[in-house]
Amino acid sequence: MRSLVLIGHGSHLNSESAGAVYRYAELLRERGLFDEVVEGYWKEEPSLRQVLRTCRYTDVTVIPMFISEGYFTETVIPRELGLGHQGPVPPEGIARVLGGKTVRYTLPYGVHASMSDVILARAHEALPDANAQDTALVIIGHGTTRNENSNRVIHQNAERLRAAGLFAEVHALFLDEDPRLSTWTDVVRSPRVVMVPFFASEGWHTLETIPEDLGLTGEVTTFGAQTVYYSKPTGTHAMVADVVLNLAEGARGQSLQGGDVDAHHAQAWDTFMRLAQGGVRLGEAVITPQAGVFELRHMLDEGRGNAGLHTVVTPEGVRDVVREDEGGHHRPVHTLRNLPRGWRAVLSAEDLPRAVHYLYPAVVEESFACHTHALHTTPWATTARRQTGIYTKVQSATAEQVEAAARDVCSRCLKTRLWASQKLDSTVFDGVPGGIPCPEACTLLVAEVRERMSAKAGGGHH
Ligand code: SF4
Incomplete structure (x- = not known):
């Protein structure tokens, strides 16, 4: 397994x-x-x-x-x-x-070498009869001097596809590095040009900067004797x-x-499912057994008629409703006290654990470990020491700065900061819905500490 x-x-x-x-x-x-x-x-x-x-x-x-x-x-x-x-x-x-x-x-x-097949598939979607007589393939990369590896991968794909002989010419061109995409008219000779962005997702570059820089007017754009066929990015292909x-x-x-x-995992979930059989409150949510299935909803929606609530029936449905608060703002930390109201989920016993995982990731596992005195906690100093890149500076944050950031961020969170020596005696396994341990500072808090330090260094206010 x-x-x-x-x-x-x-x-x-x-x-x-x-x-x-x-x-x-x-x-x-x-x-x-x-x-x-x-x-x-x-x-x-x-x-x-x-x-x-x-x-x-x-x-x-x-x-x-x-x-x-x-x-x-x-x-x-x-x-x-x-x-x-x-x-x-x-x-x-x-x-x-x-x-x-x-x-x-x-x-x-x-x-992976098979990304060449994905590039090929994207090229053929944009121009089904692309061929070795009159079609050039341009693989577009971001290219930055800081990440030579990303360029290397694009060059390797270009070499592989060049060797396959399916296009008249194959080029690797970059947004921020030579050879630049903006020079494509100097290097590409073929009348038909398929351009495939080697990007992980559709976004600012694929939707705006590339089309704007090239002057593309849509999926097909003609420039004098040459026509450009612009594909979707590789990273979103099935x-x-x-x-x-x-x-x-x-x-x-x-x-x-x-x-x-995993024995610990199984024990935590078996114990939680036994609680759920009798109905259980967890964080801001309540789980109620109903004729062989489980109903999950916001605690404050208890007693509301089903007709007024949006009903979902899959763990993915729960995932999608809990990812934003009622104002449509993203919830990077799910235990922040802003679980949206207005929905209910009806789930089988088999689906309930995955739905609870999406609702409060790792909370069942960590609460059970806390309940059984097996939860390892990581003090702030250790978390700070681990940071690299732009976060390295949090290593020199004072205890006051960390506490001030925590007052802002963690005061909105259901979790109890074990990493800051707060004590948690009871969890959901003792019948306390909000007894959720935080064994280690999350990245939201680390980012907040960094921002405060930057604001201070710059003399600005947070
Ligand atoms: Fe919540 Fe812990 Fe992050 Fe604070 S550090 S916001 S308590 S998860």
Whole structure:
């Protein structure tokens, strides 16, 4: 039995940022090749620090859903998962045993050789009869001097597709680096030009900067004797799900049988499900058993007629309603006290754990560990020491600065800060719905501490 974990960047501000990873997780769940597919994010929950704890099985394959190698795949993700590895990941990936789980960490999907097939598929969508006589293929990369790896991947794909001989010419051109996309008319000779953005998602670059820089007026634009066919980005193609499976298969190596059910995970959820059988309140929500199914809703909607509530019937439905507050703002931390009202979920016993996972990621696992005195907490100083890049500066935050940031951020959160030596004697397992442990400062708080320090250094106000 095996768990597959897809890792995305996520965002503190934008709920759409995680969308692509959620969609791939759904596609892969439908394929049924893994016993579970779980998502984890750097800037939102389920967070990188929690995600392994939320896995049901002891054989876990972790795939970074990034288009290229770099800071996140080589530094942030291995560090936050506790892999004890920094730097380039070898082609066969990294395997570690962590907390009784075998964790296999792979290269990001974007560097897999089969991404060339995805580029080809995008090119043929934009121009079905693209050919070796009159069609040029341009693979567009971001290109930055800070990330040579991303350029290397694009050059490799260009070489592979050039060797395949399917186009009259193949070029790799970049937004921020030579050879520049803006010079395409100097280098591309063919009358028909298919341009494929090698980007993870549809966004500012693919929708605005590239079309604006090139003067594209739509999917097809004619410039004198040449016509440009502009495709959708590679990263959103359904074939990426196959690339992910290829990577996962490669990482599995000789281990064919997979793992077992993780005993701690199973115990936590068995205990929680027994509570749910009798009805249970968790955080701001209430779960009520009803004739063989479970109903989940906001506690403040208790007693409201069903007709006035939006009903969802799947864990994904719960995921989508709880990702924003009532004002439409993103909820990167799900235990912030802004769970929207106005909905109810009707779920089978089989679906309830996944729905509760989306509602409050890792809360059942961490509350149970706290209840059984098995929760490891990480003090602020350790979290701060781990930070790199733009967050390195939080290492010099004073206790007062951290406390001031926590007053702002954590006062809106249901969790009790064990990492700041607060005590939590009772959890949902003792009948206290709001007794939720916070074993380690989240990235939202780390970002708040950094912002306060920057504001102070700049003499500004937060
Ligand atoms: Fe909540 Fe603060 Fe813990 Fe973040 S650090 S999860 S805001 S208590």
